[in-house]
Amino acid sequence: MAGTVVFDLDGTLADTSGDLVAAANACFRARGLGDLLDPVADALTAFHGGRAMLRAGYGRMGPDHLLPPGAEDEDFDRLLGHYGAAIAVHTRLYPGVLEALDQLAADGHVLSICTNKPEALAHQLLGELGIADRFASMIGADTLPVKKPDPRHYRAAVDGAGGDVARSFLVGDTETDRKTAAAAGVRVALVAFGPEGEGLSRLAPEAMLGHFDELPELARSWLG
Structure with a gap:
């Protein structure tokens, strides 16, 4: 799988x-x-x-x-x-996102979104950024009665993509993402290029990503 x-x-x-x-x-x-x-x-x-x-x-x-x-x-x-x-006036994908998503797909991985952004706005933003078709499922803040860090929110994102929670991991940028991964019993990689930067290492994630070009190799290591 x-x-x-x-x-x-x-x-x-x-x-x-x-x-x-x-x-x-x-x-x-x-x-x-x-x-x-x-x-x-x-x-x-x-x-x-x-x-x-x-x-x-x-x-x-x-x-x-x-x-x-x-x-x-x-x-x-x-x-x-x-x-x-005005959802995508200043918004930009982080460097290397498109290349990483392409490589993950080429390696056979399935991709999903688990966000606390309202579902309609998340769909709208993914569409305007031109990446909506890269993801097999998307779970927003109001898709379910619960949201992150409740593990059911994460599991729904994996299930919706046809995946197995035991063969998944989360990429995020906040303490909420760290807590979500812990609650779901999966690993998390936190990004080091957001506003808090390397400060997120205080949360002891299983990995810190300095750039998206590091993600495909991490996925090979964690998922095979």
Whole structure:
């Protein structure tokens, strides 16, 4: 049976931080707060999701600003709308992604996505990046009643690709991915080229990837 390589999306396959921060800032501007987040300095916050960005921005409001009840939920819905309308303006695949995906497929591995991005937005982004057809399955944040780090989320990504969890591993960029792999009983490779860089080694993943050209050989080692 072919091995299955499961990928996180944001911060792993593509740097989506610029478009995520732009969507959050659009919400802040609508409240007269200006651009509260910086696309470079707050890139790591962006990869922790929409609500994390909103809360980071709210924490920088001046003392004269008070949010009405329900503001976060309202802004989160607006953020998703802004993001969907401009999902791939600044977003770029990380160097070597396409070549790595091609080589993994040539080596007989099946590829899947396991992301905490809403399913519709994940499908939209994969399409706009031109890589949707590379993956046999895609599980988003709202595909199931659970999401990462719940192992059922990961297992569904493998099962949907026709794979075997025992012959799979995860490629990710956050502590959530590390916890997901541990819960599912699989190995994880964390990328060292995102905002946190080599700092992710503190999570003791089974491997750190400095560049995507290292991934095919890692897959041969782990999956045969």
